[in-house]
Amino acid sequence: MVLSGVLAGGALVAPGPAAAATAAPTAKSPAWVRIAPGVAYRRLDIAARRGPVRAHLLTVDLRDPRVSVGLLYPGAVSARAPLSSLADAAGAVAGVNGDFFNITETQHPGTEPTGAPVGPAIAAGRELKGAVPDGQRFGPALPSGTTTREVLGVGEDGRARLGQLALDGTVSTQSGTLPLRGLNQYALPVGSVGAFTSDWGAASRMRATCGTDARRAAPCSSRTYEVTVRDGRVVAVATAPGRGAIGPGTEVLVGREAGAAALRKLSVGDRVAVRHHLVDTRSGSAYRFALGGYPVLRDQAPLPGLDEGTGAVRTAAGIADDGHRMLLLALDGAPEFRNGLTVAELAAVMRDAGCVDAFNLDGGGSSTLVTRGREAAHMTVRNHPSGGSERAVPNGIGVFSRASGV
Structure with missing residues (x-):
């Protein structure tokens, strides 16, 4: 498993005019902790422009034949559950929350929110859903040139990639x-x-x-x-x-x-x-697993026009080592860290973590990262959800190991 070089020193600098908002790992940031073969966790304290930010980070070695990632979901597209419950039920060793979703329907009286995610979803090769029209999505504005069809997933070759379904x-x-x-x-x-x-x-x-x-x-x-x-x-x-x-x-x-x-x-x-x-539509690849969100980093370059003004608690997934390693990140929502990062800063953090490509997932009260140790009967929520407790979500990224244990 590759751990060296991941946020090891060096400043984390947001691109463009926001470059003044520098952030760097502090001395309080603890070392990596092995969750399972091929899977490790680290807490990272960042001195960001708007105040301190705490990030929770997983690194997942997809070269390890014992390791895989897959879609966590409650068994139905229009259902939701806390991430820890989804991960426990699936037997995962770790995970983060996933796609933005239909969370409210105040504009349509008498119509209930479905809880269904915005983008496409594939679980264990099963195609669950397509993407809603761009104008119907929930969440922050899409970066220029992207659509609701954007996905992060793992192909039949076992490598992580970004695509458009x-x-x-x-x-x-x-x-x-x-x-x-x-x-x-x-x-x-x-x-x-x-x-x-x-x-x-x-x-x-x-x-x-x-x-x-x-x-x-x-x-x-x-x-x-x-x-x-x-x-x-x-x-x-x-x-x-x-x-x-x-x-x-x-x-x-x-x-x-x-x-x-x-x-x-x-x-x-x-x-x-x-x-x-x-x-x-980009590569014709077949996917074992995929879920929606939107890219913020491609080929180590932040997408143009990323928001540089709105800080928030966020979740992201990144790809490194030619698709053989995935990094999963969730920010902490405790009051002292709630200023969070802008989308532009998030792209810079993922780039400096070693990612070539990175993908923004649902944030705010949805941001959650969970892990399980060798002796743990249930998942531990590593970050503090900003709502005070876990929000029920429609899906997430689950990390699996056939030989779990520290």
Whole structure:
């Protein structure tokens, strides 16, 4: 496992005009602690421009055949649970929280937040969901040139990478083929058809027809239709999206505007074939695991236009050693550290930690890092969540070791 050179001395300097906001490891920063073979943890105290910042950092050696990373989630896209519970249930040795998510619905009275994440998600090779339209995301503004389709994941070759996953799907009927524009998403593009499967969970599907591609707060559509397909045949239709668990072998198609008009042509008993696949538009890579967020560092260069003014508690994941090492970081949310880092400063911290690429994940009250030692029955939350206790989250990055122990 490579530990040398990770935040070993040297200043951590934010790029651009914010360069005056320098930060460096202090003498209080303890050494690395081995969590399991190939996995180590370190607490890092940083003297940042807005005040002291405490970071909690994991390094994960993906070259070690005993080590892997994967998606932590509660078994349904539209469900949430504390990260420590997700990690305990999965048998992980460590982890951090993941993607931004549909946390509130104040703009749409009568519509409940689904809790579903913004970006694509893949767990153990299973494609769980696609990305919502850019204008429908929750979280800070995306850096220029990025979209909600951005992912961090691990490919079939066992190497970590950044990518961009787009949905490739169709709905084939007796009268023709429709494009499928959504998979288990809390928001569908205007005029489209989306599919919901047993992976979605029991949350209402109504939220998928609210807002527009550019404006999350726009009203819900008045033109909707829902078609339930089981074993390749239509078994039910409805004028509005429903709720409740979806059984195996069943897909629920939800249409809005033109998509609703197309679905209205279907009748009970009609044959329908639904096909969907997530495709990496950059490399064509297949993923064992992937989750959403957005890049802040590519090829050791911070993305242009990163925010330099808003400090916050943040979570990030980084890639080093040609994809063979992953670094996971969560800032501490205790009151004395809550000024946090700007996104630009976060990119600099990840770069100086040795990362070539880095990815920003959900922060604020969601930021959590957990580990388990050899004798521990349950996970230890290493940072102080800024809300005073763990927030229930839809997913996270889990670190696994087949030979855990210090």
